[in-house]
Amino acid sequence: MTVTIATDIIFSVIVPVYNSRGTIEACIDSIRTQHFQDFELIIVDDGSTDNCTDQFAGSTDLIVLTKDNQGPGSARNCGARIARGDYLFFIDSDDLAPRWALSCFAEALARGDRPAIICGNFVEFFDVAPTLEYCPPDIVEYQDYLEAAAAGLYAAGGMVAVRRDIFIEAGGFDEAMKVAEDHDLMLRLGEQPGFMHIVAPPTYAKRDHPGSISKSLLLAFYGCKALLAQWQSGRYGISARARTITRGMVGIHLRAAILALGRNHMPRRSMELYLRSFALNARIGRLRFLLGAPVIIGLGLISARGQR
Known part of the structure; x- marks a missing residue:
């Protein structure tokens, strides 16, 4: 499956990290092995104390930033400030991206007119990564996110890729919010023109565990x-x-x-x-x-x- 779009870097994949020694390697591997390779990978260590990002020191296929602990919104914003991609894709360090995730986002871009937001879909898992199957992307286009939300679709977290210029203009994530900051961003971007929804296949595997900040x-x-x-x-x-x-x-x-x-x-x-x-x-x-x-x-x- 090959999708070509004429631009320098399509996606900046940004991974906020905090004490993720047990999960970060699997997360990064899932990004490195994407079928679609026109992306840069940025890891933002938000003041971890378990040295979980040391294993990536010297890696030439990614960027590692370190900062004081201020929460996931702050870490994502930090990565976005140096990002060069047209679209920002945020994935948490305990989650996984199927190998076709970025290819599906690129396919949505090829069909749309520079949409503000591309939204995938997710499956949840606990300890064992799920076995997922690929299918040709089923993509639905909406006027904007609010139209999709009115139809019952909620987009947040690792489900979405956001156009970088729109993200920056909106001020990024609200760093004072430690939970629901992704929902807040989506609501602030609600009327930005262009929203593409990838109904299938799944583009995000979300790990459900008791220690999650969302719990x-x-x-x-x-x-x-x-x-x-x-x-x-x-x-x-x-x-x-x-x-x-x-x-x-x-x-x-x-x-x-x-x-x-x-x-x-x-x-x-x-x-x-x-x-x-x-x-x-x-x-x-x-x-x-x-x-x-x-x-x-x-x-x-x-x-x-x-x-x-």
């Missing part, structure tokens, strides 16, 4: 507060269309976090999010949620007190 309910709480504040400030668009679609998307994140916090003995934080987002959920018409959530939060409060 932290406390960070989820702060991430959802930030998403709500961004929406309220109009950063996700001011048109009626943008406000309506992004309201629904932010609402989904908030409702999931409120219920998870309430059920896991964090009732006060759950109630804070509930009250902050009451007007948003009421506007969406989520009356069943608004009536039921206080019951779940109350039960969580009783349970939390019983464990003292």
Whole structure:
């Protein structure tokens, strides 16, 4: 499978790394063995203490940057600042890219008109890497990400390649956010013209493990507060269309976090999010949620007190 596009470097693959000794080698191997080779590879060590990137010292096929620990958004931005590719593809150091991933992204580029965002799809795995099968890319084109989101598609993390000039103009990832920073970026880019979705084959294998930063309910709480504040400030668009679609998307994140916090003995934080987002959920018409959530939060409060 060969796709040719006339430009210097198509993709900059950026891998933020933090204490990933057990997974980083497999991640980098999955990138090095891509069928499509018109890319540069940038590893950003975000203050690791396990020397996990030492094995790449002296490698000529990649760049290793080191910085103080400031979180994944900061590490990705650091890589983006030196990137030369037309598109930025971010993959976490515990995840994998099937060998055809970049070829599928390149095929989407060949079919589109310099889309702002190309979105793949992912499968989750635990300890053993999944056996995946290739098929000719099934690609759907949308006006922008918001049109795709209105149809039920959510894009984030290693699913997407973002055009570098648009990423830079948007200010990159919000470095204050440690969770949901990828969702925030996608919402801020929601109305940028051109969104290509690779329905199949899978282009990303996401490792699910307890130590993942995305599993932290406390960070989820702060991430959802930030998403709500961004929406309220109009950063996700001011048109009626943008406000309506992004309201629904932010609402989904908030409702999931409120219920998870309430059920896991964090009732006060759950109630804070509930009250902050009451007007948003009421506007969406989520009356069943608004009536039921206080019951779940109350039960969580009783349970939390019983464990003292």
